[in-house]
Amino acid sequence: MPELPEVEAAMAVLRRRAKGRAIVRVQLLHPALQRRVRPAIVRSLAGARIARVERRGKHQLLHLDDGRILHVHFRMNGDWEHGRADAPLPRFARAVIELDDGKRLVLVDSRALGTFDVHAADAALDLGLGPDAADREWTAAQLGAALAARRGPIKPALLDQRLIAGLGNIYAAEALWRARISPFVRASTLDARQVRALRSAIAAVIKRATGSRYTDDDTVSLDVYDREGLVCRRCGTTIERVVQAGRSTYFCPFCQKA
Numbered sequence: 072m073p074e075l076p077e078v079e080a081a082m083a084v085l086r087r088r089a090k091g092r093a094i095v096r097v098q099l100l101h102p103a104l105q106r107r108v109r110p111a112i113v114r115s116l117a118g119a120r121i122a123r124v125e126r127r128g129k130h131q132l133l134h135l136d137d138g139r140i141l142h143v144h145f146r147m148n149g150d151w152e153h154g155r156a157d158a159p160l161p162r163f164a165r166a167v168i169e170l171d172d173g174k175r176l177v178l179v180d181s182r183a184l185g186t187f188d189v190h191a192a193d194a195a196l197d198l199g200l201g202p203d204a205a206d207r208e209w210t211a212a213q214l215g216a217a218l219a220a221r222r223g224p225i226k227p228a229l230l231d232q233r234l235i236a237g238l239g240n241i242y243a244a245e246a247l248w249r250a251r252i253s254p255f256v257r258a259s260t261l262d263a264r265q266v267r268a269l270r271s272a273i274a275a276v277i278k279r280a281t282g283s284r285y286t287d288d289d290t291v292s293l294d295v296y297d298r299e300g301l302v303c304r305r306c307g308t309t310i311e312r313v314v315q316a317g318r319s320t321y322f323c324p325f326c327q328k329a
């Protein structure tokens with residue numbers, strides 16, 4: 072699932088290729104997307120200029136010069152493919168944004184679970200997000216206060232976008248491993264030292280991964296996620312996997328003792 076670093080990589084494509092360009096035409100190719108936006112709205116996007124692009128958590132916002140916002144979320148899968156507007160469409164093309172330089176951006180999404188919405192110029196946009204995981208202003212004290220109010224274990228808490236925006240199953244696992252915190256410990260019981268370690272671990276895993284895409288290259292080598300049965304890079308203990316709150320949780324039973 073694309074998490075903050077992968078979405079940030081997609082944002083770099085949008086900043087480089089789409090920002091400042093006018094839209095020639097938008098096409099929604101998949102029925103699930105066609106149901107989200109009325110055809111008249113889709114047609115009305117022609118001529119609007121993409122004034123700026125913004126990432127909030129895992130959400131991508133393309134701000135148009137008329138005040139409207141194109142809002143894209145990759146969900147489980149997805150990426151932008153940039154190229155000539157007259158080239159054959161790639162497999163799994165779900166939406167197309169044709170631009171005024173003869174190029175286009177294609178939303179490619181094999182699972183077809185991604186979303187594409189158009190928000191009206193006067194719409195209040197509340198994405199229900201907590202502080203962004205990449206926000207340097209976000210402090211360990213704020214994280215600690217948020218965790219103190221939680222019931223339940225730390226790992227599912229880190230996936231809650233209202234608590235912290237941008238983390239998913241991969242980087243939550245990586246951050247906990249790095250901070251030597253058990254995924255099963257109750258979020259509210261972390262002491263100040265553990266919260267500080269977790270805050271800096273989140274920053275480190277996000278920074279390390281940003282600009283790469285784990286889905287199609289190996290530039291990020293993960294420390295614990297998807298390493299069940301392999302040895303911990305720190306202590307040599309075998310990494311384990313359990314299902315926690317419906318998701319796979321990978322951890323080192325020695326480094327991350329409960």
Ligand SMILES: [Zn+2]
Binds near residue numbers: 305306323324327
């Ligand atoms: Zn270990």
